[in-house]
Amino acid sequence: MSVVQPRLSRAEVIEASATVQRHYYADGRPWEEAWVREAAGVAYDRGYAPDGLPRQWAALLRAPDRLERLRGLALPTVIMHGREDTSLHWRAAVEMATAIEGAELRVYAGMGHMLPEELWPDVVTAVTRNARA
Structure with missing residues (x-):
């Protein structure tokens, strides 16, 4: 059963991306927040698909x-x-x-x-x- 993801505004997507991506940087590495925010905005403008990440994660978990x-x-x-x-x-x-x-x-x-x-x-x-x- 798929769950429909809520649609977020561009600003909300950028904020959520910055929050999540911060955890992907290793301790001690510079946090490139401005770049992450810019990339999130570009990605949103190119084609916002809120169901993409959950589908990718589900496929990864099911992959042999x-x-x-x-x-x-x-x-x-x-x-x-x-x-x-x-x-x-x-x-x-x-x-x-x-x-x-x-x-x-x-x-x-x-x-x-x-x-x-x-x-x-x-x-x-x-x-x-x-x-x-």
């Missing part, structure tokens, strides 16, 4: 384990994860990197679920190197 399907893959792969991510433990990234032959693993100390701006250059370098491979 796919780790075994990764074993035996041999393709350019870079896996990035925050050591302090409270949404998904960093050991999941290690398991995925171990399963995919030749995968590059980058676990960032001090990073939570959000990718802090100071790591963007490193991420761009890793993704570019992976794409060229």
Whole structure:
């Protein structure tokens, strides 16, 4: 049974996003509140879909384990994860990197679920190197 999510105003969505996203940043990392608020406003303007997040979460909870399907893959792969991510433990990234032959693993100390701006250059370098491979 699906529950219809209440429609919120743009300001309410921005405020809720800032409240929730704050918890995705690791302790000690700069809280990029202005950027989060701006991104929430852009996302709202692009297409507000209040049922999207609950549907995504429900799909994630129902999804079968796919780790075994990764074993035996041999393709350019870079896996990035925050050591302090409270949404998904960093050991999941290690398991995925171990399963995919030749995968590059980058676990960032001090990073939570959000990718802090100071790591963007490193991420761009890793993704570019992976794409060229």
